[in-house]
Structures are given as C-alpha cells and as structure tokens.
Amino acid sequence: MTTIKEIAQESGYSSATVSxxxxxxxxxxITADTKNKILEIANKLGYWKDHQEKKIRPTIALLYRVNHEEQLQDEYFTSLKQALISTVEAESLQMKTFYDADDLIKHASLFQGFIGVGAAPIENETLKKLHEVLPNGVFVDTNPAPELFDSIRPNLTLTVKNAIDLFLDKGYQRIGFIGGVGPKHDHIQEVDVRATAFAEYIKVRGKSDELMFVNGPFSVANGYKLGKEVLAKCKNKLPDAFLIASDTLAVGVLQAFNENNVNVPKDTAILSINNSNVVKYVSPPLSSYNIDQQEMIDMALNMLTNLIIQPNRAHIDVNMNTNLVVRKSFVPKK
Structure with missing residues (x-):
C-alpha cells in the first residue's frame, strides 16, 4: 500500500503538506505546480488504488466557447456555464474561466484539468496542443476530440427515435424534420446527428425521408427561413407533424407558420429539442425534450476527477437520455 511518507519522499514535499x-x-x-507534482507522484505510485474512497478537489479551468451570434443558442450554453459555476462553488473547488483555448494553453500549468462548454469551432492543432499541456479534460454537450478528451452529451439519436415513435403512435403518417447543419471542424462541414438519426430511423419505421428541411445555422432567423421554405414546398399539404432539431429553430418556424395562419397542433404538430425557457412563452407553447444540464455538469466533474487520478485510462464518451416536457404543440397518447 502506497503511503503518505513515500509520496512525500519522492515529491520532495513534507508529509504534512502531502497529507x-x-x-x-x-x-x-499551495501553488498549482506543487499540487500538480504531488498528484502526479500519487498517481505514479498507485495511491488511489488503495484509497478509492477519497475524492480530490482539483484546481480546474473552464474553457467557454460561444459565437455570440444567436442569443437563444447562447442561452443554452450560458445556463450550462452557470450550472458549472454554482456546482464548483458548492463543492469548494477553484476554477478560472478562459474564452480562448490558446490562452488556456499558456496557463495550463496552473490547473489539474478543464471542463469545455460551448460549440464555437476549435482547430485540431489547437486541441492537440491543449492535450499536450493539460491532458485531463471533459467536454460538455460537444465532443470535438473524442480521441483526446472525455465528454458527456445528450443522447440525441435516441431522442429522435423516441419522437418518431410518439408521432407514429398517435397515428401521424407524414412526418417532417427541420434542422440545421452540423458544426465545422477543421474546415470540414459535419452532418448534424439529429438529421442523420431522423433520415435513418424514419426509413426503419417504413416511412419516407423526403420531408426533411435541413440547412443553415441553428438560429431563429434560419428557422423562420426554413418555415417559409416548408410552406412554399408543401403549400396546403403540410406533414402531419414536425420534429424540429432545436428550440431556436422552432421559434423561427412558429413565426413563419403563425404569419401564414398555420394552426399548431391542428394543422401540424411540433416536437422540439432543448426545452429552453422561451418555449413556454411562444404560441403555442412547445413540447420539447429536456436536457438535464445539472446532471451533465455533475457527471462531467466526476469524470474529470476520475481522469485526474487515473490519467492513463481510456477516454470515454457518455450519452445521457433526455425527457419530454409536454405542452400544447404536441400531446402524445397516454
């Protein structure tokens, strides 16, 4: 069994400080460098294998990346950030926020790990440099480098499947999808997982994927544009129901539908994803899949602590299920 004295001898610090x-x-x-060195020696000597009941309180960084281009989308990540700050304060941890990855790289020696929040693009080379100087990191809601860092994300594939099943269970036969394009990573445009899941599962259920409208960013303005496109293409034969990939898009779609006297849910039902605060106040209030942000934050901190004391373990990507909050835009069968 590794002892405090052994860690103290190898690290060069007193037994009292180590203890x-x-x-x-x-x-x-103590300084971050001192903390890092003691924890590194404790890891090397296998201290945590014999003391699994102990938790550490690391000094961590928050890497917060948003575009500031879409208020409602930023609200989602702002809420995640606030949940993290509140949890860190409640657990008496120390945390500093960085808005630029290069800035965090410069100050990496001050921290034992980081939490990443936000969806703004980040280059592969930057992620590799960050991993070299601060390898213990967990991204929340996104996963730009699964080979380098851990992540916790909502299970959007299962969410999409559940929405299709609920629509079909209610008897809706013509089901549409409205979504945006995925993020750009290293200048490569990725396909959004919600659109991919819809295209695949709607066919599994024996229905057509021809009623998909996917283009542009996840913004209210683009949702309005896509809503207009839906009306122009479908005219008086709207799909029985729509799954909309995010609340930001759904708000814009509702604006377009309301301007053209489309009655939701009478003319077409709507399910959305995120359950942001605004969906309670639009007309009609949106049924939306809730993403438990506090649970994601709690899991991210646990994953980061585990990674710090087991730095050589395989990286993990955890998917967390969502739950539907029912409002007037769609009411599933009881």
Missing amino acids: RLLNNDPNLS
Missing part, C-alpha cells in the same frame, strides 16, 4: 492535500484540507495554501 493535507490528499485529505482535502480547505485551509491548505
């Missing part, structure tokens, strides 16, 4: 750190003494004041 206070590993026992989470809130009054201990």
Whole structure:
C-alpha cells in the first residue's frame, strides 16, 4: 500500500503538506505546480488504488466557447456555464474561466484539468496542443476530440427515435424534420446527428425521408427561413407533424407558420429539442425534450476527477437520455 511518507519522499514535499492535500484540507495554501507534482507522484505510485474512497478537489479551468451570434443558442450554453459555476462553488473547488483555448494553453500549468462548454469551432492543432499541456479534460454537450478528451452529451439519436415513435403512435403518417447543419471542424462541414438519426430511423419505421428541411445555422432567423421554405414546398399539404432539431429553430418556424395562419397542433404538430425557457412563452407553447444540464455538469466533474487520478485510462464518451416536457404543440397518447 502506497503511503503518505513515500509520496512525500519522492515529491520532495513534507508529509504534512502531502497529507493535507490528499485529505482535502480547505485551509491548505499551495501553488498549482506543487499540487500538480504531488498528484502526479500519487498517481505514479498507485495511491488511489488503495484509497478509492477519497475524492480530490482539483484546481480546474473552464474553457467557454460561444459565437455570440444567436442569443437563444447562447442561452443554452450560458445556463450550462452557470450550472458549472454554482456546482464548483458548492463543492469548494477553484476554477478560472478562459474564452480562448490558446490562452488556456499558456496557463495550463496552473490547473489539474478543464471542463469545455460551448460549440464555437476549435482547430485540431489547437486541441492537440491543449492535450499536450493539460491532458485531463471533459467536454460538455460537444465532443470535438473524442480521441483526446472525455465528454458527456445528450443522447440525441435516441431522442429522435423516441419522437418518431410518439408521432407514429398517435397515428401521424407524414412526418417532417427541420434542422440545421452540423458544426465545422477543421474546415470540414459535419452532418448534424439529429438529421442523420431522423433520415435513418424514419426509413426503419417504413416511412419516407423526403420531408426533411435541413440547412443553415441553428438560429431563429434560419428557422423562420426554413418555415417559409416548408410552406412554399408543401403549400396546403403540410406533414402531419414536425420534429424540429432545436428550440431556436422552432421559434423561427412558429413565426413563419403563425404569419401564414398555420394552426399548431391542428394543422401540424411540433416536437422540439432543448426545452429552453422561451418555449413556454411562444404560441403555442412547445413540447420539447429536456436536457438535464445539472446532471451533465455533475457527471462531467466526476469524470474529470476520475481522469485526474487515473490519467492513463481510456477516454470515454457518455450519452445521457433526455425527457419530454409536454405542452400544447404536441400531446402524445397516454
């Protein structure tokens, strides 16, 4: 069994300092470099294998990446950020926020790990540099580098399948999908997982994927544009129901439908994803799949702590299920 004394001897710090750190003494004041070195030696000597009941309180960074181009989409990530800040404060952890990955790379030695929040593009080379200097990282809701870092994300594939099943269970035969394009990564345009899941599963259920409208960003303005496109193409024969990939798009679609006297859910039903605050106040209020942000944050912090004390373990990508919050735009069978 690895002892405090052995860690102290190899790290060059006193047994008292090592003991206070590993026992989470809130009054201990040491530099990040000292903390990093002691934790590195503790990991190397296998201290945590014999003390699995102990938790550490690492000093962490938040890498917060948003575009500031779409208020409702930013609201989602702002809410994630606030949930993280509140949890960190409640657990007496130390955290500093960075808005640029290069800036975090410069200050990496001050931290034991980081949490990534936001969907703004980040280059592969930057991610590799970040991994070299701060390999312990967990991304929340996105996963730009699954080979380098851990992540926790909502299970959007299962969400899409559930929505299709609910529509078909209600008797709707013509089901449409409205979505945006996926993120760009290293200048490569990715396909959004919700659109892919819809195209595949609607065929599995024996229906056509011809009623898909996928283009542009996840914004209210683009949702309005896509809503107009739907009306122009379908005219007086709208699909029985639509799954819309995000609340931001759904708000814009509703604006277009309301301007053209389309009655939701009488003329067409709508299900959306994210359950942001605004969906309670649009007309009609949207039934939307809720993403439990607090649970994602809690899991991300647990994953990061585990990664810090087991830095050589395989990286993991965890999917968390969503739950439907029913409002007037669609009411499934009871």
